[in-house]
Amino acid sequence: MHRAHHFFHPLRLLLALCVLISATVFAVLVWRYLTARRNRPRIAKADIVYQESFASGASQKNALTQIGGARNCLRLVVTKEVLWVTSWFPFSIFTALYDLEHVIPIRNILSVQRLSSSSRDGLLLTYAEEPGSNHSLKLYPKDRDAFLRALSPALGHPITNIAT
Numbered sequence: 001m002h003r004a005h006h007f008f009h010p011l012r013l014l015l016a017l018c019v020l021i022s023a024t025v026f027a028v029l030v031w032r033y034l035t036a037r038r039n040r041p042r043i044a045k046a047d048i049v050y051q052e053s054f055a056s057g058a059s060q061k062n063a064l065t066q067i068g069g070a071r072n073c074l075r076l077v078v079t080k081e082v083l084w085v086t087s088w089f090p091f092s093i094f095t096a097l098y099d100l101e102h103v104i105p106i107r108n109i110l111s112v113q114r115l116s117s118s119s120r121d122g123l124l125l126t127y128a129e130e131p132g133s134n135h136s137l138k139l140y141p142k143d144r145d146a147f148l149r150a151l152s153p154a155l156g157h158p159i160t161n162i163a164t
Helices: 003-009 010-040 062-065 144-155
Strands: 050-059 070-078 084-088 102-105 111-114 121-130 132-140
Touching: 050 062, 050 144, 070 144, 111 144, 121 144
Parallel strands: none
Antiparallel strands: 050 070, 050 132, 070 084, 084 102, 111 121, 121 132
């Protein structure tokens, strides 16, 4: 009886509960990561118009994604057909959680607005996800102008027509 009581000590139960919750959260993150990897496009190096591996950004989907985001670990890839927003491992485990894994057809980009602050220059990119549903991402490429130059021909209008 004494050993059974010792086994069910409240601290041990709390520890077991924490381990169980942590393992569940980790399993969900890994599952979302693997799902996102399966949806990644296969892009030939010759098709890449712009690529950056250390951008920053945040989804505007909800409060968690706006506060969270990624700092210097986002990968931006622009081709004539798509803008691919992703990150590299191990940060890619969290990109699905913070809504930063996107393959955006260029034709779906609705607007690109310049954002300026005292600390850094960024962009608010809005695109159509599905009919009647728009989605926005704040992106902070290291070379904002080069990123805009890469997007402009694909968008069908020059940089000067991008909202400021």
